[in-house]
Amino acid sequence: MSSAAKPIEELERVIVRFAGDSGDGMQLVGGRFTDVTAVLGNDLATLPNFPAEIRAPAGTLAGVSSFQIHFASREILTPGDAPNVLVAMNPAALKANVSALERGATIIANEDAFTTRNLAKAGYETNPLEDGSLEAHVVRRIPMTTLTARAVEGMAEVSTRDGMRAKNMFALGLLCWLYDRPTAVAESWLDKKFAANKPALEANLAALRAGWAFGETTELIDHRYTVATAHDVAPGIYRTVNGTTATALGLVAASERSGLSLVLASYPITPASELLHELARHRSAGVRTIQAEDEIAAAGMALGAAFGGALGVTATSGPGMDLKAETIGLAVMLELPMIVIDVQRAGPSTGMPTKTEQSDLLMAMYGRHGESPLPIVCATTPSQCFDAALEAARIAIRYRTPVILLTDLFLANSSEPWLIPDVTKLPAIDPQLARANGSGTFAPYARNADQARPWAIPGIPGLEHRIGGIEKSQPSGGISYDPENHQLMTNQRKAKVAGIEVAALEVDADPDAELLVIGWGSSYGTLRTAVRRIREGGGAIAHAQFRNLNPLPANTGEILRAYPRVLVAEMNDGQLVKLLRSEFLLDLESYAVTQGRPLLAAEMEREMLSRL
Amino acid sequence: MSSAAKPIEELERVIVRFAGDSGDGMQLVGGRFTDVTAVLGNDLATLPNFPAEIRAPAGTLAGVSSFQIHFASREILTPGDAPNVLVAMNPAALKANVSALERGATIIANEDAFTTRNLAKAGYETNPLEDGSLEAHVVRRIPMTTLTARAVEGMAEVSTRDGMRAKNMFALGLLCWLYDRPTAVAESWLDKKFAANKPALEANLAALRAGWAFGETTELIDHRYTVATAHDVAPGIYRTVNGTTATALGLVAASERSGLSLVLASYPITPASELLHELARHRSAGVRTIQAEDEIAAAGMALGAAFGGALGVTATSGPGMDLKAETIGLAVMLELPMIVIDVQRAGPSTGMPTKTEQSDLLMAMYGRHGESPLPIVCATTPSQCFDAALEAARIAIRYRTPVILLTDLFLANSSEPWLIPDVTKLPAIDPQLARANGSGTFAPYARNADQARPWAIPGIPGLEHRIGGIEKSQPSGGISYDPENHQLMTNQRKAKVAGIEVAALEVDADPDAELLVIGWGSSYGTLRTAVRRIREGGGAIAHAQFRNLNPLPANTGEILRAYPRVLVAEMNDGQLVKLLRSEFLLDLESYAVTQGRPLLAAEMEREMLSRL
Amino acid sequence: MSASGTNGAAKTNGTAEPSGPRVLTKADFQSDAETRWCPGCGDYAVLAAVQGFLPEVGVPPERTVFVSGIGCAGRFSYYMNTYGVHGIHGRAPALASGLAAARPDLSVWVVSGDGDALSIGGNHLIHALRRDVPLKILLFNNRIYGLTKGQVSPTSERGKVTKSTPFGSPDEPFNPVALALGAGATFVARTIDRDKHHLPAMLRAAVAHPGAALIEIYQNCPVYNDGAFDALTEKDTRDDALVMLEHGQPIRFGADGKHGIVRRADGDLEVAEVADVGENALLVHDAHRTDPSLAFALSQIGELDGGATPIGIFRQSPRASDAAARTAELSAARASFTAADLAKLLHGSNTWSVGASGAGAER
Amino acid sequence: MSASGTNGAAKTNGTAEPSGPRVLTKADFQSDAETRWCPGCGDYAVLAAVQGFLPEVGVPPERTVFVSGIGCAGRFSYYMNTYGVHGIHGRAPALASGLAAARPDLSVWVVSGDGDALSIGGNHLIHALRRDVPLKILLFNNRIYGLTKGQVSPTSERGKVTKSTPFGSPDEPFNPVALALGAGATFVARTIDRDKHHLPAMLRAAVAHPGAALIEIYQNCPVYNDGAFDALTEKDTRDDALVMLEHGQPIRFGADGKHGIVRRADGDLEVAEVADVGENALLVHDAHRTDPSLAFALSQIGELDGGATPIGIFRQSPRASDAAARTAELSAARASFTAADLAKLLHGSNTWSVGASGAGAER
Numbered sequence A, B: 001m002s003s004a005a006k007p008i009e010e011l012e013r014v015i016v017r018f019a020g021d022s023g024d025g026m027q028l029v030g031g032r033f034t035d036v037t038a039v040l041g042n043d044l045a046t047l048p049n050f051p052a053e054i055r056a057p058a059g060t061l062a063g064v065s066s067f068q069i070h071f072a073s074r075e076i077l078t079p080g081d082a083p084n085v086l087v088a089m090n091p092a093a094l095k096a097n098v099s100a101l102e103r104g105a106t107i108i109a110n111e112d113a114f115t116t117r118n119l120a121k122a123g124y125e126t127n128p129l130e131d132g133s134l135e136a137h138v139v140r141r142i143p144m145t146t147l148t149a150r151a152v153e154g155m156a157e158v159s160t161r162d163g164m165r166a167k168n169m170f171a172l173g174l175l176c177w178l179y180d181r182p183t184a185v186a187e188s189w190l191d192k193k194f195a196a197n198k199p200a201l202e203a204n205l206a207a208l209r210a211g212w213a214f215g216e217t218t219e220l221i222d223h224r225y226t227v228a229t230a231h232d233v234a235p236g237i238y239r240t241v242n243g244t245t246a247t248a249l250g251l252v253a254a255s256e257r258s259g260l261s262l263v264l265a266s267y268p269i270t271p272a273s274e275l276l277h278e279l280a281r282h283r284s285a286g287v288r289t290i291q292a293e294d295e296i297a298a299a300g301m302a303l304g305a306a307f308g309g310a311l312g313v314t315a316t317s318g319p320g321m322d323l324k325a326e327t328i329g330l331a332v333m334l335e336l337p338m339i340v341i342d343v344q345r346a347g348p349s350t351g352m353p354t355k356t357e358q359s360d361l362l363m364a365m366y367g368r369h370g371e372s373p374l375p376i377v378c379a380t381t382p383s384q385c386f387d388a389a390l391e392a393a394r395i396a397i398r399y400r401t402p403v404i405l406l407t408d409l410f411l412a413n414s415s416e417p418w419l420i421p422d423v424t425k426l427p428a429i430d431p432q433l434a435r436a437n438g439s440g441t442f443a444p445y446a447r448n449a450d451q452a453r454p455w456a457i458p459g460i461p462g463l464e465h466r467i468g469g470i471e472k473s474q475p476s477g478g479i480s481y482d483p484e485n486h487q488l489m490t491n492q493r494k495a496k497v498a499g500i501e502v503a504a505l506e507v508d509a510d511p512d513a514e515l516l517v518i519g520w521g522s523s524y525g526t527l528r529t530a531v532r533r534i535r536e537g538g539g540a541i542a543h544a545q546f547r548n549l550n551p552l553p554a555n556t557g558e559i560l561r562a563y564p565r566v567l568v569a570e571m572n573d574g575q576l577v578k579l580l581r582s583e584f585l586l587d588l589e590s591y592a593v594t595q596g597r598p599l600l601a602a603e604m605e606r607e608m609l610s611r612l
Numbered sequence C, D: 001m002s003a004s005g006t007n008g009a010a011k012t013n014g015t016a017e018p019s020g021p022r023v024l025t026k027a028d029f030q031s032d033a034e035t036r037w038c039p040g041c042g043d044y045a046v047l048a049a050v051q052g053f054l055p056e057v058g059v060p061p062e063r064t065v066f067v068s069g070i071g072c073a074g075r076f077s078y079y080m081n082t083y084g085v086h087g088i089h090g091r092a093p094a095l096a097s098g099l100a101a102a103r104p105d106l107s108v109w110v111v112s113g114d115g116d117a118l119s120i121g122g123n124h125l126i127h128a129l130r131r132d133v134p135l136k137i138l139l140f141n142n143r144i145y146g147l148t149k150g151q152v153s154p155t156s157e158r159g160k161v162t163k164s165t166p167f168g169s170p171d172e173p174f175n176p177v178a179l180a181l182g183a184g185a186t187f188v189a190r191t192i193d194r195d196k197h198h199l200p201a202m203l204r205a206a207v208a209h210p211g212a213a214l215i216e217i218y219q220n221c222p223v224y225n226d227g228a229f230d231a232l233t234e235k236d237t238r239d240d241a242l243v244m245l246e247h248g249q250p251i252r253f254g255a256d257g258k259h260g261i262v263r264r265a266d267g268d269l270e271v272a273e274v275a276d277v278g279e280n281a282l283l284v285h286d287a288h289r290t291d292p293s294l295a296f297a298l299s300q301i302g303e304l305d306g307g308a309t310p311i312g313i314f315r316q317s318p319r320a321s322d323a324a325a326r327t328a329e330l331s332a333a334r335a336s337f338t339a340a341d342l343a344k345l346l347h348g349s350n351t352w353s354v355g356a357s358g359a360g361a362e363r
């Protein structure tokens, strides 16, 4: 396929959102468009949005599925706020997404789907393509269904159904043409996917090419765009990953680096289930996954595995965290390594399971009875989930403690390019397992300089010992109800966590900045983008993002005190700000949103501006 | 029994501790001594201390059980720090308790029990009654076993075993004589208790009288003491209650006052089990108790009962709270009344189940995923548990919300006199159940001025409705994933709790006080006692005790800001102080102890003094 | 994207109290919430069957409560125009037990899935059965996790490839009927979503049962486990695959009733050809026995040979119980409990009074 | 009051690795923690039996792990000089399952009480049995909550007066053997704390079983439920009350074996007089059947007539399983997983490289 004669305009960045019915294959189109964009060397970020229902009635609002991709010739950090182009495969997709568009955005609508029946299902009284309600936008009406049908017409073995299903490939072909991206990667993906189903392969390829060809020939669209390779990107080998995959790979890497085997025990829950699915496939890395009967059992299994010398991991989302609390408390008492991953979603209770939020921080800190401190790590971007998982493992193993790793639904589902690390340069994690000492006594609660106790795993004669959830005397580990000992152990458990070495908080600051914006976890990209825009507008500002939430980096207080105004932005009701206020007694400002969605760059830019 | 000729000295207050083996009946003796003291009109406070083991080997340290009573002719507030008299029924009892004594305290030892074998079991190498190690104390060696045996000798049907077991009554008789208290109430208690077992009754009465007579005749003890009726006590009818009984009665009172039936679903756990035991007996008040299969079920049952229009209550201790978290979150979402009682014990994990602590406050605040605020009430003294339970019910019912009531092991087990309230003056609680409105629509999430929603209980045609843990639109209650609606509901749930009317914080302040001491819950008595001592010593000081922890009383900030120094004292690692610092940005000082024991008046006096 | 519904809001009939004898119809039990299951989901058939059946019971919507767990099946409660609670995952039996204890006057139903009832909620289920709480429990068994998009469930067959078991499930499934019998259930039945006659018959029997009644409903999930029960429903196989249990009847199935169940010499049950063993050798079903052993043995048919699966009532043996009497007694006690009684209770057995002067303690 | 022990500390033998074939003794399994049960508690006898039996298995203490729950029984792990975890209430099977998955080389035991295993921990127990996790599970059934001082348990008999049921328990108890069989347990036995011969025999059989083995141990709690099993242990009653199940043997009991168990015409089991029915009519016990129905029927004896209670192995029917193979495969995979493999994994299937200039994307 060669590009045609229409003029090509160069853009710095573009946001495209594909939207259709759950059955329309929008996630698939989005994924393929991501592939072709990634190999072009654009920076990119993507965000899928699934319907809450499994399969809501076709054509309804509840059934709309979408996929947004933001790609650019310079570093970008979020999937973008407002799409430049919305591909709407049916009226419901249009209705559910049109409010996200700014004036002047383009809508590419599959006009075949705008039937009276579909309009009614979407709750439209008149056809928006015709009633003038979209006049703020550039609307391209394209009969994709018909054109796809025509493309596969006459193909011997292609069923009408296969033909119809291929209309998403038509859209892909058209968008590839529009943004000047060769379809080779998508084609070879189709080759693999439909290796066993030639007719489907043919239909899809035909549709893809038809979409491209339509772009070249149609008079509806008169010019194309291109986005050049990103040049501010570090050299190396890249792939795209979403947060789920990156977390999984980080855990496997921790297993390899530490020499421990990885045991993940989990109970399905949206959006954490995907991690179970992903790790279950890594049989060749010796990963053991167990779908436990519930979250309590999952935590217990991870902890039992840790007692046996494995890297014990359990992953869940909010409601499951509630259930694991008692076992996490036991892990605090046993002082064994264990990783608890909370892929946060919008709460409370069942809440909005398919929406994102950062509202489990205080639960991670305090969600267990008694004084039971533990380290908390969070991930800032989809690919950084890899590092965060490694960091959680490092802390858990070195300090013999359960660690809570906070990610969220947005990170889990969102993708970005990832500079694949050189594995030989990843830090080794020495588990320093206890060895037989021949001395005749073994004290399971003797502490080292890190305040950590020995990890003595079954199999070693001479190290037999019993531990449990009752307060124990130091260093023998025997049951103790002694008041002073309880005070000592309480202090030591606290000191151990407080003394964990974590990286200093980095500030990205203009020299004369008066406002510091603080975030944690997945708001990283949004905040950096907003900060960049402020700077582009000539403003001076500082930004810092927490990756370690307990303990906080040692320089936190110093940094907070260095700015007259500090704004803490969170996707919750102000949880980090509570911790920071209590710790540093500073009148920090809070911008806290609970709308089940990521913060938006424009919104944060506005908030920052209003405080400059 | 008439009192003899020995001189009687008047004291203002006395602390007696009875200590013996678990099998020695020390709790029983303590209880009876409390009865005879209460009817004399002394103010009093008691504290039992049970061994952690069910029945550790007789004679060992682990098997020691004790009961302390503090009684006085003026208001007292704690069971006292250091006993004036220790009754030690065996060497282990002496060893386990002697360190609590100050110089000059009296030890009344059952010398018969100081056999070589018992000494060895207690870990004594030499007999402390003889080796001079007790010379700081006044030691009275009394062969109680022999004297009891002699008293029951020849009683036809009394077995040796019954005789031996009665030696605790000998001790009681002796102490009654020593402190000049008529034994009538104890005798009638024995009458009732042993109505069906005449020989045991006779043996016990004989031992009791023998103890008294021994006092009258022995040359070992040459004078007696008396403690006059307390005069600073409000008039009225009194009984003694411990926190468990007071809580139970408060719940029954709330049931009567509200017209709702009381359903307690609970799973046994020390020290909360007693509340289940206690309420299970109140069949005549229509109380339904269910021993659930676990704490999760217990919470679910209480909530299910609440949906049905009952006053649903569940009670537990730390580990059980962890397990109830998810259900409590559901209750937050359903906005139904429910009372969750946490009788705190020393954590984390299994911790020290028979020791007290206040370390579940932050869990009560934040121990659930998502933004799920709820009111927290705490009890300050054993008898005040009655009011606290009523307060929890009032808030739960009026505001349609789960309420966490924090008590602790110390409150649960400790007793004090209680001025029985006039039931007709207890405030009525109108549940304002929704009534059929005939309008054809019922909106389960329409809110009233309190931001509370209607409580529509099954049985009323026209009010059929479905509610659940998924975010719901206001006011219809339908499932909603709408971002703005989620924000609205989050805000409203927060505003509802924040807007709960609670009594102002009272300060007991000297006009020129510079130091404010703040406590919450069961440290009330200790802090007031210490404050009183400071005042007696001429110091100026202020004290306030929280009964409502969420929301905090409206005047909290004002009060905190009124003092240059504020000390927050807690039996934890500083939990309330974290909340207050975060809320008010004041550099409050913290005195936080985790030793599984109540704060002591002397210790607090020292802390206060050091800050004056 | 946002969506909002009106599931929680009540559809009311305008009048607060019905006048005269009320004739209930299916519509009385249909809420106006839009059903949100996938097209073709077996849940629709069960919903229709339950809504169609309930008028016959005569308990009006306002005295009926559906308590459900989380899962596709858990959505059920939204679609019933009764009182309803959509609880949390696995806990519906606990919520319902509390409700039933507080309100013995209500008809309380539990709706749960195979994951909800048997994985996370297994403990509550077996305890509700043991206690014989008067709940009617509908267990929608599609042998898969539907709502979370296709993981293995405790009823998934061994070797099953799902998202969470890409190399096949290593575990033996539960047999829900056997588990319930092991827990002491007094009423256990099995039926199929699509069977418009059999399903209501099971509901009818469950309602007539005074204690806990568990109905396992084989339910097709066309999205994640399509055709799991096809053998039992498809024309060409069902005759040989489906064994209909009827109390008092010899157990016979297949075209022209050519197969039957007989007791082997060693006491175990097995499928035999009637032609071989003779009609008289056939086992006569007896759901009413106190001893659950026969019901248990029948539950093993199908599990072991894979060929034939019984549906119907395995056990229906009410347990003598004083629960109703206890409940009635408590309700009466509560109703007659006055402020004066409260005062007496507060006083307990040991009081003393302090005069206005603070002196003069007396008993 | 304070107390501190040394339960957690290891008693070691001074030498790190034994040289030559090691002869294990009872002492090798005794920790030096002071036992803290009440005098006369049945737990002592079980402890002694287990410690006495283990040397015979040949697995040394360092490869043996006892995982226990909370309760008096839960203290067990402190007294064994093996590796041990005293977990949280009800969760021992979960901890142990994780351990067994991670470390198939260990011998993992679970110790639990009737409340721990059947009330709060019921779900984990039935799932461990369903999954046939290779755990040896000792269920100390004293029909009461010991550690929390005397509340009703799920095995307490109906009407039992306890602290939490002052007017008698309203609930039917679980039959642990029946529950386990309902859950699909492959090995289920029952024995008695005091029986010095029978208890080790059950342990022996459990150890020989490849999957999950549940042993219900009737255990006397002299403090809160004294004499619960006296009928089975006291001289004057035990002959008529105790039915000893032995695989392959006719089931016969009573003085001179005068009673026996027979199958009634309707298939149910019942106790009969041998004199009346003749020796040949006696049921021959068969613990090895794939079909658990006979075992289940036997579990109902005693429950129904109260007169005679079987002890012994109800079921011992190993299930074919690829679990061990899967586990071995994973262990081998992990052992051979190198940094290079990790690098390959990180790369996945779709990469592109960015040159030093940032340009030149290629695939």
Ligand SMILES: Cc1ncc(C[n+]2csc(CCOP(=O)(O)OP(=O)(O)O)c2C)c(N)n1
Pocket: A267, A268, A269, A270, A295, A319, A320, A323, A350, C070, C071, C072, C073, C074, C088, C089, C112, C113, C114, C115, C116, C117, C140, C142, C144, C145, C146, C147, C148, C153
């Ligand atoms: C505590 C908790 N854990 C996990 C989940 C996620 N979850 C929702 S439904 C479900 C299982 C659904 O399977 P099933 O019960 O068989 O119902 P179905 O969807 O098949 O009808 C799970 C694991 C949850 N909501 N809460």
Ligand SMILES: Cc1ncc(C[n+]2csc(CCOP(=O)(O)OP(=O)(O)O)c2C)c(N)n1
Pocket: B267, B268, B269, B270, B295, B319, B320, B323, B350, D070, D071, D072, D073, D074, D088, D089, D112, D113, D114, D115, D116, D117, D140, D142, D144, D145, D146, D147, D148, D153
């Ligand atoms: C989560 C939790 N709930 C409750 C308890 C309190 N608890 C400790 S042991 C126990 C039950 C003991 O009974 P059982 O399991 O029969 O053991 P036994 O003491 O009789 O050996 C309970 C309820 C606890 N420790 N943790």
Ligand code: SF4
Pocket: A054, A055, C036, C037, C038, C040, C041, C042, C043, C072, C073, C142, C146, C147, C220, C221, C222, C223, C224
């Ligand atoms: S996923 Fe399956 S069970 Fe759930 S609604 Fe869809 S078809 Fe029904």
Ligand code: SF4
Pocket: B054, B055, D036, D037, D038, D040, D041, D042, D043, D072, D073, D142, D146, D147, D220, D221, D222, D223, D224
């Ligand atoms: S309470 Fe019972 S079970 Fe517990 S140690 Fe004492 S006798 Fe044994």
Ligand SMILES: [Mg+2]
Pocket: C071, C113, C114, C115, C140, C141, C142, C143, C144, C145, C146, C153
């Ligand atoms: Mg299912």
Ligand SMILES: [Mg+2]
Pocket: D071, D113, D114, D115, D140, D141, D142, D143, D144, D145, D146, D153
């Ligand atoms: Mg027990």
